[in-house]
Every structure is written in structure tokens, then in C-alpha cells.
Amino acid sequence: MTEHGQTFVFLLTLLIFALVLGLVRMRKITEHFAVLWVSISVGLLLASSVGFPYLFRIATLLGIPYPPSALFLLVIFGLTLLVIQLYAWVSKLNERSRALAQQVAILGERLDRMVAERERGKAG
């Protein structure tokens, strides 16, 4: 890759790093995800600044003759892991919101009955 291209990639990863930092500072990402994303963006920064020479070695190690393919493979693998983790998280949230909705309904009914009983008590 030309120096020009490397600079471009570095700037892109810097942008991601800045975005993540901004979100963490504004508390738009919870701790749980903040740690993950800060490490991801630092990783990307390192990879794009000093990692390029290693790409060839990694590609050879994996037995992939075309280094950019190795890069894509690693990135897609990483993204897949992230998506799976997100699905797990969404499932958990779904379960929680279901339990909450059920509890709200059960407590609401109990409250309505108590209020009705009290009204009857006052009237009688």
C-alpha cells in the first residue's frame, strides 16, 4: 500500500477512535460496551499505524496467498462475533422487558383491586 493510502486508513480509524471516545464521554455507551469498543478502536488504530507489515506474515501463516483477503477474513470474523454478541444482548433485553411488562400488569391489577376495595369500604 502507498504511503498515501496508509494515511487515509489511519485517519479513518482515528475517526472511529474519536467517535467511541466521544460516546463514552457523553455516557451514550454503557460501561459494558465502552470497554469493548475502546479496545476495538485502539486495536484498529494500532493495526492501521504499525500493523501493515504484519499483515503479510499473518496471511502467510494462515495460508492465504493474497494478504488483503486475510485482512477481510479477520475483519468479517470479528464483526460476526460482535453481531452474535449483540443478538445475545437483545435476547436478554427482550426477556427482561417481557418480565417487566408482566409484572406491571400483575401489580396494576392488584392495585386496581385494592383501590376498588377501599372505595367500597368508604361507601359502606
Added chain:
Amino acid sequence: METNGARRGLVIIPAYNEEQNLPGLLRRLRQLYPQLEVLVVNDGSTDRTSEVALQHPVRLLALPCNLGVGGAVQAGLMVAWQEHYDFAIQMDGDGQHRPEDIAGLLAALDRSGSDMVVGSRFLATAGYQSTAARRVGIRFFSRLLSALCRTPITDATSGFRIWNRRAIAVLAQHYPEDYPEVEAILLLHRAGLRISEVSVNMRGRAAGASSIGWMAAFSYMIKTPLAILMSLLRKREPGPSREEAM
């Protein structure tokens, strides 16, 4: 075992936009079974389901959002568990299930010693038998479940069922979400509970549209077997001991 009169039963009716069908059903239930308590679970309806239900002597759970029939029935089962009901019945709010058949379900629960009895429209061929295409699907699931549970099931998708306290204990904790009727049978079987069927008559819907349209029916046929496979992969839910549940 207590006598029939001393036992408390809860009829759980999951209702999504059933303002037209509920009044007739609730009146009939009251007439036939004044001793049973009725709990309508309004699953986030956009019509006057709650108002209509409250004109009758029933209890009403109003879910703040639409959870689907699984979430609605589970909310009813939580009430049944917390308030120590001896048995619970699920029936649809659309008029498909006839209140007259509750007596048969209850008798079958006592007679068979099962923990759940499913009302099947296919044990005897009378009443509403659903459309031909759906019957093929229902038969497929029933065969599949019969094989998996090693007990004959003819109407796996029927939402007309009765549970004893032991089954309530399991299902109040874990209730399948996506295809609850079919999966609940498997879940109870895997928890070591016994399931049987009794013949009931069903009618076509009185008013409104079925919650399962054509496209949805197609995806149901594909997704449910997958969901069954998935639930086989899942870790078993430990069933309660007899003492704990009684």
C-alpha cells in the same frame, strides 16, 4: 386429594383485540362455571378489550405492550402460581373454544393423572376441523411431538388446555415465546411431566381475523420445527418435586 368443590381454578383468556367475541364467552363461562375465576389477559389490544372485559365479573391483566400469546398466557400462569390456584385453564378469546368442554378437560385431568391435558379437535372428527392446509401442518407437528414425547398427541397447536399445580410451577417460570403451544408440550415433557389429550369440539372464529394469516402460516411451518430443534438443544429446566408443587 381435595374434593372438587374445594379446589380453585383459574381460566386464563389471552385476548388481543377481542372486544366483539369476549362478551358472549364471558357470559357463558359465568353461567356454566360460576365457581371458576376468569382472568382476561389483554395483550396490548388497540380496541376496547379491557373495557368490555370489565363489564363482567372477571379479573383483568392489562399488559402495557403486545407480548404475543406466550407472554400473555405466562402472565396468567404467574398469577395462578402466586395465588395458589390448584389448576389453570387456557382458552382462546375468539369463541373457537367452547366453555362446555371445560368440564371434559377437568375430568380428564383428574382421571388421567397427567399434569397437562390438551383439548384436541382431532381425537373425534366433529366440529370445526380447520382448513385442509392447516390440518396438514397440525398433523405434522403432532406426529413430530408424539415421537419426541413418546406419547400420542393429535392436536399439538391447540390452545385449549388445562394444567395442574405442577405444570403451572414449571410454566410460570419458563414459557416458550415464539410458538408457545407446540413448544410448551415439549418443555413439560422434558421437565418430566405427563401430558395427555381429551376430545373437544371447536368452532370457526365468531368475529375478527385469525392471528395467523397465510404468509405467517407458511413461516410458522418452517420456523416451528426449527424452534423445536432449538429447544431440544437447550438445557433441561429442572421440574419441581411433587411436594413443592402441591
